[in-house]
Amino acid sequence: MLRYRLSVQDSAAVLSDDQWAAFVHEFNDTGEGIDRLLSNDCASLIESLPQQGFDATQIQVLLKRGVALAIASEQWIGVGVWVLGPHDDLYPKSIVDKLGFARAPILFGYGNIGLLDGKATSVHLGDKKLTRNEQMCEHLGALLAVHGQTVIVNIDRTQAASVLNGVLSREGCGVGLGIGDLIEKGSSHYYRDGVMNNSLTLLSLTPPNCDGHIRVDVVEEVIAALSGNHLHFA
Amino acid sequence: MSVQRQDKITTPLSDTVNESQKLVKLEKVGVLCLLRGILLAKTPSTEDTMDRDKALDCLREALGDETAKFRDGQWEAIDRVVNKREKLLVVQRTGWGKSAVYFVATRLLRDSGSGPTVIVSPLLALMRNQIDAARRLSLRAISIDSTNREQWGEIIECIGRDQYDVILISPERLANDQFREQVLNSIASGLGLLVIDEAHCISDWGHDFRPDYRRLVNVLKMLPQNTPVLGTTATANNRVVEDVQSQLGEMGVQRGELMRESLALETLDVPDQATRLAWLAQFVQSQQGTGIVYTLTKRSADQVSVWLCNNGIDAKPYYSGVSLSGFPESNSCREHLEMLLLNNHVKVLVATIALGMGYDKPDLSFVVHYQSPASIVGYYQQVGRAGRGIDSAVGVLLRGNEDSEIHEYFRREAFPNNEVVTRLLQQLSRGDGYSIRDLEGYFNLSYTRLAQLLKFLSVETPSPVVKRGTKWFRTPVPFELDQERLKFLTHQREEEWDEVCEYVVTDQCLMKYLRNALDDQSTADCGKCSNCLGHSVVNVSPDSQAIRDAMLFLRRAEMPLELKKQAAPNAFVIYDITYNIPTGLRGSEGRVLSRWADAAWGRKVKEGFEAGHYCQELVEAVADMIEQRWDLSASPPQWVTCIPSLRAPTLVADFAKRLADRLGLVFSPVIKKLLDNAPQREQVNRFHCCHNLDGVFAVDADMPSGPVLLVDDTVNSAWTLTVASYLLRLNGSGEVLPLALANTGGG
Known part of the structure; x- marks a missing residue:
């Protein structure tokens, strides 16, 4: 409601990461639970905040988008996408621990939530010719799978699919995380079977079919938070 | 290869970790809980509460009748929606005045500063009537539908300027993702009241269940708790009401008597x-x-x-x-x-x-x-x-x-078959998006049937398919048809028929x-x-x-027979028909004597087909039709031929020969059947209808001159007669006049 646009057409002035962090900080100082935001007198509460770094009016306008959110959510859930916020029990604890609650993004996902236990090995592909080699990337994925590693990659990067293909070819487990359209990725033959047999989890930091308003570096931060080990290809 | 291994990460945001410890209360509320709890707009305070007199004034003003009174239950329904912001299902007889309830409620809500009312209405007729009714009640209403697509942008702008009190949309629009993105999201943020007209359509136990209502239900389930929702119907028994309640959760019900005194x-x-x-x-x-x-x-x-x-x-x-x-x-x-x-x-x-x-x-x-x-x-x-x-x-x-x-036919066709669903999902899994036309090549199902099947699957939650643009994709959602439920629903329908x-x-x-x-x-x-x-x-x-x-009248209810003009791409490899059948190689408009098994001639055709011989009465009936009611003066037929069959070689040929004798024409069986193809009546879509006939017939070029009557016993897609006409014309025949005894198609 406060941080995401809900469709391509949605032009709501959503809170930036910094505005959100400032709001959460001030709101928590009131000692109130988030359910106060849903009460009839939330306007006076929001206006009473110091408002250092955000605007109360902006928040009140955003909070009126309940029906729009219901419509958007129906669309997401209707195609099997799950939505997890930091307040959900199943939300990866490692993200909240490492990024902090205010920076922890909503996760839109397909597949096995159990793979997000913070123990995966992240693979970071650079721009060198070697890492553009499809076969080499598949081989790397297969190798990690054979060693029982759950592999996590930035799925928006070139050859990320090859790494995951390699993982899945050896019956390993993988996690693909990005800011692209999750429905498009989940419906692609590259990933669909892996998701369906619970060996692949696809995550996006933006709602399906919506403009991404998440900084690319946040993807790397979340990958880092979900990883126990890191492999960097310079 | 340069591989850098790290055993432990350090996060640049580690200083925020401590913040999370302060946020215990936030953590207790999940995303989906939030969705259900969010307030749409402020709940009217005591001062805002509308009283009955004010509502009655509204009604009287709107009806232009100073003595008008609420009917039993009308004010109660308005009160529950406007003042208590309830979700309410009103079951009242037709003519009771359900629309007066939501229009007066709309007036009151609008006067208190709420956003417009959105009415989800299933039929064009209803939507147009609603607009007129709203105007009579001094409300500004607009329908957003396929007929005014070019004006959507303008309408949305007007809605943004708060120029409409009532917005009507169909459940089909509501289920359309493109419409939701382009239109609905713009309306949704200021919604004052949601009305679901003909709410019994929500129940798949109801006689009118519509798949698009299933998506509406999903939206309703997630609406903010205090969004007033009014469902109305005149035709819901307890079973349907309970089903609607079970799907929508906390929803009050108001029932009236259904007596229609007139x-x-x-x-x-x-x-x-x-x-x-x-x-x-x-x-x-x-x-x-x-x-x-x-x-x-x-x-x-x-x-x-x-x-x-x-x-x-x-x-x-x-x-x-x-x-x-x-x-x-x-x-x-x-x-x-x-x-x-x-x-x-x-x-x-x-x-x-x-x-x-x-x-x-x-x-x-x-x-x-x-x-x-x-x-x-x-x-x-x-x-x-x-x-x-x-x-x-x-x-x-x-x-x-x-x-x-x-x-019985309707019930049989109402729900998809498990094997077809499984095969369809398997096919979708093999690629990245198929149009329905693409799928016709893989399935012997009509375009309409495929569209219905995909629609059925797309409203399942979660759905195993998703439509993007014109293409359908398999989502990574495991799916199994709930056959027990479908059996149960079919049984319910049998009981309703009883x-x-x-x-x-x-x-x-x-x-x-x-x-x-x-x-x-x-x-x-x-x-x-x-x-x-x-x-x-x-x-x-x-x-x-x-x-x-x-x-x-029934016996003279023959129908015109139109042959096909466009073949399915890649279906006629042997005949090399790419797409359009050239005008000079098409048959003319023909005639079909009856509907298969109908009360007039259709029953005789069915009996003849089963007995392996068509009676002389049918020969006379066709001759009578040709001589009395089919104007062939511009090209009177000179000879007769027929569609051959390997399974029943004499059935149609014998009939055609007797017809030729009766009309005093030459019978010349110039069409030969070369292949024993699958029965044409089992071919459902265009591709399969065409492909099943490719290379099946050949025509002897030595044939009589002049226009020819081309006879078959039954016709469904008309592709057999189309191909035979094409081959006759290709081999130099005169004008081809197709003729069949019975149409076996639906409708």
Whole structure:
């Protein structure tokens, strides 16, 4: 409601990461639970905040988008996408621990939530010719799978699919995380079977079919938070 | 390869970790809990609460009647929606004034600063009536539908400027992702009241279940708790109400009595169509006002309409896809037909259930069912169109021989088959997006059937398919058809049909029977129906001459036969037909004598097919049609040929030979069948119809000259006759005049 646009057409002035962090900080100082935001007198509460770094009016306008959110959510859930916020029990604890609650993004996902236990090995592909080699990337994925590693990659990067293909070819487990359209990725033959047999989890930091308003570096931060080990290809 | 291994990460945001420890309260509320708890707008305070007097003033002002009063339950419904912001299902008889409830509620909410009302309404007829009704109540209403697509941008801008009080959309639009993104999200942020008209459509136990309502339910489940929602219906029994409640969660129900005091009901068991047609013509002629005749199929609507016209009655057919010259698309044609009846410019519309919900003509004086409806709930709704604003009206249900078979077909086709669903999902899994046309190549299913199947799957939650642009994709959602539920629903429909059959023969009060079937536990008899009176409510008894005329009409109800013009791409590899069949190689418009197994000639055709010999009566019937009613003066046929068969080599050839003899023409079987292909009647879509015929026939170039009658016994897609005509013309024949004994297609 406060941080995401809900469709391509949605032009709501959503809170930036910094505005959100400032709001959460001030709101928590009131000692109130988030359910106060849903009460009839939330306007006076929001206006009473110091408002250092955000605007109360902006928040009140955003909070009126309940029906729009219901419509958007129906669309997401209707195609099997799950939505997890930091307040959900199943939300990866490692993200909240490492990024902090205010920076922890909503996760839109397909597949096995159990793979997000913070123990995966992240693979970071650079721009060198070697890492553009499809076969080499598949081989790397297969190798990690054979060693029982759950592999996590930035799925928006070139050859990320090859790494995951390699993982899945050896019956390993993988996690693909990005800011692209999750429905498009989940419906692609590259990933669909892996998701369906619970060996692949696809995550996006933006709602399906919506403009991404998440900084690319946040993807790397979340990958880092979900990883126990890191492999960097310079 | 440079691989850098790290055993532990350090996050640049580690200083924020401590913050999370302060956020215990936030963590307890999940995303989905939040969705259900978010407030849409402020709840009216005590000072804002609308009182009954204010609402009554609204009603009186809107109706222009200073003495107008609320009907029983109207104010209570308004109060629950406006002041208590409840979700409420109102089950009240047609004509009770459900629209007055939501329009007055809208007025009150708007006056208190709430956003506009969105009405989800299932039918075009209803939407147009609603707009007119809203205008009468001084509300600014707009419908957003496919007919004003070019104006959507402008309409959205107007909504943004708060220039509309009421916005009408269809459930189909609501389920359309593109529409949701382009239009609905813009409306949603300021929604004041959501109205679900004909809310019984939500229940798949209901007779009118529509897949798009399933997505509506999903949205409703996630709405903020205090978004007022008003569902309205006149036709829900307890089972449907409970199903709607179970799907929508906390929803209050307000039920009223369903008695329709102006309606006099009657049932008649009239098995044969000729007698029914004769009865109908005499009945309609005896009626002062206007009415609706309901049929089960489009074909029957056309046929009955022509019959009534032949009897001097101004009748028009009405169904989904109906066409009239001057109307480029069916929706505007339907609107035109509705207006004709509304303004008494036509005596009767002969309609399928496409003219069911929402059509409001207060002075409609009769509703006749030429064939039995599928359920009592559906019947009550349809017959309830009559006598809303007049003191007396008549509702007659005629039961025919064919009804049971038609309903059995509808039930059989209502739900998808597990094997087909599995194969479809497997095919979708093999690629990244298929259009329905693409899928036709893989499945011997019609375009419509494939579209229905994909629609069925797309409203499952979560859905195994998703549509993006024109292509369908397999989502990574495991899916298994709930066959037990489908079996259960089919069983429910069988029980509903049994209830209709019982209605026809019951000797109790017919209105009481309907009310009880809808769980209105009234014990009072109506005193008006044929059972209460002990005699017919309409004085109609067609004489034998009228019945003979009707039989003659049925026997002369041949249909034009149009051959195909465009082949499916890649289907005719051997014949090398790429797409368009050249004009010079097409057959002309032909004739089909009957519908397969119909009461006139169709039954004789079926008997002949099963016995392996078509009787001479059929030869005479076809000869009579050719000589008396098919104007072939421009190109009189010089010879006769036929479609050959390897399975029954003499059946059609023998008939064609006798026909040629009867007409004094030469019979020349110049078409040869080279391959024993699969039965053509089993081919459903264009690709399979074409592909199954590729290379199957050859034509002997040594043939008589002049126009030729090309004879087959049955026709469905017309592709066999199209291909044979093409080959005849390609080999130098004269004009080809196709002819078939019976049409086996649906409709």
